[in-house]
Amino acid sequence: MPVTHDCHLDPCCTDSGIAKILETIPLESIKAKPPAQKRHERVYTNNIPRSELLKLLEDPDGDVWIALHEIEDTPILRHVFREMASALRESLPAPYGKVTLCTGSLFISRGQATTPYHLDYGSNLLLQLRGSKHFLAFSPNDPELVPKQSLQEFFGGECNPPSLKYRPSFDQKALILDLEPGMGLYMPSTSPHCTETRTRELSLTISLSFVAPRVDVLRRSILFDARLPDFTFVPVAMKCAVVAFYENLLHALGGNEPRHKSFKPLAH
Known part of the structure; x- marks a missing residue:
């Protein structure tokens, strides 16, 4: 479901705001992956030193895919996550929007950076704060897109279920959005999705993921x-x-x- 917001006007989205965020993030929360992964490949990330992260961000011609995880209580971002949680509680029915346990992520990308087709455990409210991102979201209730075997593997502990396979024909069933600042997306748990950045401008996307009763x-x-x-x-x-x-x-x-x-x- 597409959404609109005004979080992109927050000072945390500026260069100085991003610098403050990176100064306070624990090293174990910083993950990177090869930017040029394809939609059909398995998602995998590695830890990256803070110094290497800064070098990547300072190179305007370099492709970048960085994720900062478990940052919902980071001082400069805490109020943003509280506002996101409040909006979810007010707008979603109880089986979907009971926001009690949650985690926050910030995705930084540039160039030909992609995120392969994958599932997330939590339901997600994802907001575009800066730059743009090409986003494809799919129904979690379509057995062609998410076979029961994939759910068994996923809930059994496989972050990348071997049976979860992307096919180009799936795009006909996708909700396709070119996210710009002020736009966002709500996705229920296990909704498959994939992304492409496609621009030299830095893209900043924030996500509040929560465990709903459903x-x-x-x-x-x-x-x-x-x-x-x-x-x-x-x-x-x-x-x-x-x-x-x-x-x-x-x-x-x-x-x-x-x-x-x-x-x-x-x-x-």
């Missing part, structure tokens, strides 16, 4: 069916109760790190 119902139902394929007839509520009990038991015994462990309450 995704936990989907995840537990999918995991139940994967483990007990002969019992798919069991009501969804019972599937969720069984898996929730199992997960809580494992967690009490010291195991079972939650898939959404990076998601935390938004600081006030």
Whole structure:
């Protein structure tokens, strides 16, 4: 769903604002990937030293793809994420918009930078703050785009499900947007998407990702069916109760790190 906003007018989007953000981000939150990955390739990122990051950003002719993760409580950005969370709570029905656990990301790209076709665990409110980005978003409810096997792999721990394959024909089913400052997008959990930057101007995109009740119902139902394929007839509520009990038991015994462990309450 396309959205509009005025967050692009915030001082954090200026060169000095970006510099302040980069000064305060923990090193482990800074990720980079080869900019020229194709839509059908698997997404993978690596840590990058702060000094290398600054060199990339200072080169106006270089292609760049950088992600800053878990930055929702960064002082210069905290108020932006609070406003995004407030807007979600006010505009979305409870099964979709119960923003309790969330995480924030800032994507910096330039040149021929691309993000391959992939899924995210959380639902996302994504806003374009600076520059432009070509964005393709797809329905999470289309089994051709997101096969059940892909969901089983994804919820089973595969960030890049081997069975999730992009085909050019999928573009006919895409919501295609050329995002400019002041534009944005809301995507439910597991909505496939991919992006291209295409310009020499620096692109800045902010994302608030949150765990809605609906995704936990989907995840537990999918995991139940994967483990007990002969019992798919069991009501969804019972599937969720069984898996929730199992997960809580494992967690009490010291195991079972939650898939959404990076998601935390938004600081006030």
